[in-house]
Amino acid sequence: MEEINSLMHGFAVALTPMNLGLMMVGIVLGVLIGVLPGLGGANGVAILLPLTFAMGNTPAGQVSAIILLSCIYWGALFGGAITSILFNIPGEPWSVATTFDGYPMAQQGRAGEALTAAFTSSFVGAFIAVLMITFLAPLVAKFALRFGPPEFFAVYLLTFCSFVGMTKSPPMKTVAAMMLGFALAAVGLDTVTGQLRLTFGFTELLKGFDFLIAVIGLFGIGEILLTIEEGLDFKGMTGKMKMKVVIETWKQLPKYWKTSLRSSLIGCWMGITPGGATPASFMGYGVAKKFSPNGASFGKGDIEGVIAPETAAHAAGTSALLPMLTLGIPGSPTAAVLLGGLLVWGLQPGPMLFEEKKDFVWGLIASMYLGNIAGLIVVLTTVPFFAAILRIPFSIIAPVILVICAIGAFTVHSSMFDVWLMVVFGVIGYVFKKLDYPLAPLVLALVLGDRAEDAFRQSMLSSQGTVTIFFSNPLVGSITTLALLMLFWGPLTSLIKRIRG
Amino acid sequence: MHKSSPTQNRLSQFRRTLFAGAIAASIGLGISAPSLAWEPTKSVEFVVPAGTGGGADQMARFIQGVVTKHNLMKQSLIVVNKSGGAGAEGFLDVKGSVKDPHKIIITLSNLFTTPLATGIPFNWKDLTPVQMLALDQFVLWVNAETPYKTAKEYTTAVKAAGPSKFKMGGTGSKQEDQIITVAIEKLTGDKFIYIPYKGGGEVAVQLVGKHVDSTVNNPIEAVEQWRAGKLRPLCVFDDKVMPYNAKVTATQSWADIPTCKSQGMDVDYQMLRGIFMPGGVTKDQVAFYVDLFKKIQATPDWKEFMEKGAFDTTTLTGDEFVKWLTKEELRHQTLMAEAGFLAKK
Numbered sequence: 001m002e003e004i005n006s007l008m009h010g011f012a013v014a015l016t017p018m019n020l021g022l023m024m025v026g027i028v029l030g031v032l033i034g035v036l037p038g039l040g041g042a043n044g045v046a047i048l049l050p051l052t053f054a055m056g057n058t059p060a061g062q063v064s065a066i067i068l069l070s071c072i073y074w075g076a077l078f079g080g081a082i083t084s085i086l087f088n089i090p091g092e093p094w095s096v097a098t099t100f101d102g103y104p105m106a107q108q109g110r111a112g113e114a115l116t117a118a119f120t121s122s123f124v125g126a127f128i129a130v131l132m133i134t135f136l137a138p139l140v141a142k143f144a145l146r147f148g149p150p151e152f153f154a155v156y157l158l159t160f161c162s163f164v165g166m167t168k169s170p171p172m173k174t175v176a177a178m179m180l181g182f183a184l185a186a187v188g189l190d191t192v193t194g195q196l197r198l199t200f201g202f203t204e205l206l207k208g209f210d211f212l213i214a215v216i217g218l219f220g221i222g223e224i225l226l227t228i229e230e231g232l233d234f235k236g237m238t239g240k241m242k243m244k245v246v247i248e249t250w251k252q253l254p255k256y257w258k259t260s261l262r263s264s265l266i267g268c269w270m271g272i273t274p275g276g277a278t279p280a281s282f283m284g285y286g287v288a289k290k291f292s293p294n295g296a297s298f299g300k301g302d303i304e305g306v307i308a309p310e311t312a313a314h315a316a317g318t319s320a321l322l323p324m325l326t327l328g329i330p331g332s333p334t335a336a337v338l339l340g341g342l343l344v345w346g347l348q349p350g351p352m353l354f355e356e357k358k359d360f361v362w363g364l365i366a367s368m369y370l371g372n373i374a375g376l377i378v379v380l381t382t383v384p385f386f387a388a389i390l391r392i393p394f395s396i397i398a399p400v401i402l403v404i405c406a407i408g409a410f411t412v413h414s415s416m417f418d419v420w421l422m423v424v425f426g427v428i429g430y431v432f433k434k435l436d437y438p439l440a441p442l443v444l445a446l447v448l449g450d451r452a453e454d455a456f457r458q459s460m461l462s463s464q465g466t467v468t469i470f471f472s473n474p475l476v477g478s479i480t481t482l483a484l485l486m487l488f489w490g491p492l493t494s495l496i497k498r499i500r501g
Numbered sequence: 502m503h504k505s506s507p508t509q510n511r512l513s514q515f516r517r518t519l520f521a522g523a524i525a526a527s528i529g530l531g532i533s534a535p536s537l538a539w540e541p542t543k544s545v546e547f548v549v550p551a552g553t554g555g556g557a558d559q560m561a562r563f564i565q566g567v568v569t570k571h572n573l574m575k576q577s578l579i580v581v582n583k584s585g586g587a588g589a590e591g592f593l594d595v596k597g598s599v600k601d602p603h604k605i606i607i608t609l610s611n612l613f614t615t616p617l618a619t620g621i622p623f624n625w626k627d628l629t630p631v632q633m634l635a636l637d638q639f640v641l642w643v644n645a646e647t648p649y650k651t652a653k654e655y656t657t658a659v660k661a662a663g664p665s666k667f668k669m670g671g672t673g674s675k676q677e678d679q680i681i682t683v684a685i686e687k688l689t690g691d692k693f694i695y696i697p698y699k700g701g702g703e704v705a706v707q708l709v710g711k712h713v714d715s716t717v718n719n720p721i722e723a724v725e726q727w728r729a730g731k732l733r734p735l736c737v738f739d740d741k742v743m744p745y746n747a748k749v750t751a752t753q754s755w756a757d758i759p760t761c762k763s764q765g766m767d768v769d770y771q772m773l774r775g776i777f778m779p780g781g782v783t784k785d786q787v788a789f790y791v792d793l794f795k796k797i798q799a800t801p802d803w804k805e806f807m808e809k810g811a812f813d814t815t816t817l818t819g820d821e822f823v824k825w826l827t828k829e830e831l832r833h834q835t836l837m838a839e840a841g842f843l844a845k846k
Binding site: 046049053054056057144145146147148149188189190191192193194195196199203206207208327328329336340341343344346348349350351352353413414454458461462464 | 552558559562563565566569570580581583584585586587589590593618619620621665668673674675676679694695696697698699700702703705706707709710712713724725726728729731805809842844
């Protein structure tokens with residue numbers, strides 16, 4: 001058990017009073033960053049990166065520096081759930097799926113319960129991912145290498161298909177919303193031809209539509225418009241706001257161990273491949289809905305609908321660090337910024353890092369265990385506080401949310417145009433809800449459409465136009481088959497039922 | 502102990518006033534010391550016209566780190582990624598910030614290729630050239646498990662397989678990696694399947710996973726995979742071998758990689774890592790940044806960074822830099838016109 005020895009050594013490196021202090025600071029900063037929409041983990045880490053430059057001169061300092069930054073990351077992962085549940089505004093892209101059941105729960109006065117479930121599941125997902133990193137790192141790194149363009153496309157296809165099968169809305173409405181998302185994702189530069197598309201000569205459209213701005217508008221502003229129409233009132237103001245909520249929620253969580261396990265596996269897999277935390281959360285939600293006996297009550301405030309995406313997102317967010325350390329390819333934007341940090345401290349991520357910088361790597365892994373425990377303690381103690389925000393009158397909180405949304409939209413690219421774009425998306429979100437079109441497929445297509453298209457066209461280039469490339473080896477073949485199965489799951493099961501009955 | 506009397510105090514005060522007056526006068530006459538001419542009065546935005554994690558981004562964040570560590574600037578330097586439209590977003594942003602001395606941009610070859618390929622209204626002459634920091638090399642890489650030991654062996658295999666059988670992976674479309682690929686094709690008469698990816702690190706990993714047959718990665722993008730024995734460098738696209746003698750792997754150093762020219766593949770291409778400011782800035786403002794980067798280049802951190810990435814450390818400023826840029830723009834125009842990469846007017 002060489003790993004156990006290395007890990008114990010890692011704990012010895014990480015467990016200094018200074019490092020524990022940095023962990024706490026990092027988590028608190030991260031939670032704050034996660035709460036503010038737009039100011040995501042990647043931006044937060046980037047802003048604080050310069051603080052660590054002076055620390056990175058010594059090997060011990062490098063460990064401290066990465067602990068601080070990775071704890072900001074964990075904190076942001078935890079914090080993203082808070083605004084999703086309370087205000088239906090996802091603080092982070094991977095929190096979108098958390099709003100589906102989290103927000104209805106808050107409206108029913110169960111905000112504390114939803115927050116506790118979200119935080120605990122996050123912890124479980126992250127913990128399982130760290131276990132995997134500890135024991136399977138070399139194996140997993142090799143597996144990631146098998147992913148070429150066809151495999152990536154198959155994974156995205158699986159995400160889309162598992163999503164289409166699950167929505168309650170009429171299939172044509174889902175497809176319409178998804179197509180609009182694909183169209184928005186196509187704006188900007190086309191990687192494969194190097195040409196600009198659908199920009200109509202507007203320089204603001206060069207960078208395409210940023211997912212975060214769309215989400216802040218569609219969900220945040222759209223929700224506020226709806227609430228204004230329905231009467232200036234928050235639902236769920238009368239919920240319990242005591243620490244007791246945490247214990248009571250914990251009592252019912254073990255029931256959902258199957259969902260947690262499934263989501264953890266999905267998350268680990270998506271983090272490594274690297275599909276990232278956002279598709280992981282959507283896929284976790286979709287799969288849970290399909291396999292859970294309570295699938296029908298998803299979307300109406302089912303606690304399982306919070307557990308599934310949160311577990312998957314955290315498992316993915318955590319395991320995304322593995323391809324960064326072993327292959328030098330970041331699995332998420334935040335991992336990309338951390339990668340920049342490593343380089344500044346004179347550490348080159350890649351296959352040799354595990355061999356040559358054992359102290360650093362195992363110190364970091366040990367800090368993942370400690371950081372997540374610290375994170376759980378910090379966020380759980382703040383549950384009553386955050387849940388109490390809902391007691392503030394809407395007329396006071398709404399302008400505050402609007403301002404935070406606007407700041408968030410501006411921060412993404414420091415561009416005023418984005419703030420107006422956010423308002424436009426807000427109106428679209430409102431219209432969608434009024435006409436009963438689902439928003440989630442649009443968001444999913446917007447965030448993954450671009451990457452799915454790239455992967456598809458790269459595959460077509462390398463196969464010279466033959467579609468059978470998606471069945472060319474057992475790995476890609478089984479993912480593609482699984483995707484098609486997911487897509488036709490509904491019609492298939494009803495067909496089988498009809499034959500039997 | 503010496504105690505100054507009130508008279509002496511007054512005297513020294515008078516002297517100080519006189520001294521200050523003299524400085525003020527000398528500034529008025531235009532004979533001031535250069536260090537007092539101009540310096541940033543608020544934080545400086547450092548625009549990267551590329552995504553996070555790429556070569557330009559790594560260098561910008563490294564520079565930010567060195568400036569902070571050695572306290573080279575009173576105000577802080579903030580790295581901002583504006584990667585939209587193959588960097589067009591960043592270039593247009595700086596172009597639009599005329600006379601703003603608190604903004605600098607680091608460039609890569611997309612300074613030339615992006616406007617040519619997309620037709621956006623931008624030319625490097627819209628900016629004020631500050632300094633060439635270094636030139637990034639390109640190396641032909643194959644997977645270490647393949648039998649090809651030299652560039653010649655590889656090109657022979659490509660030729661034997663026939664057109665559109667071997668896959669070349671690269672960063673972006675109609676940018677430096679594809680330009681080099683087309684240049685190789687022109688020379689040897691072969692045809693690769695060129696597959697564009699979003700970033701250089703991703704390209705190197707795709708080669709390790711054998712999803713492509715070769716790449717023209719920059720040294721820093723592939724060095725770790727080389728050290729791990731996963732990739733093999735065949736030749737460098739330069740007219741001379743790289744000067745770094747320190748062993749990178751157990752047996753080889755950067756200097757051991759032959760030039761592609763010596764392998765019968767006469768392709769010579771380097772990528773600019775340069776610093777620009779918006780148009781309309783004053784001479785003093787440019788001088789401040791030239792001086793700043795001189796200080797950065799003098800640090801041991803910078804030298805180590807250059808060696809790790811096997812950069813060509815040629816530095817040019819002023820007219821020489823402008824001359825180089827003019828020549829290089831023309832070369833890109835020719836290369837891209839030959840390849841059919843120019844935007845349709």
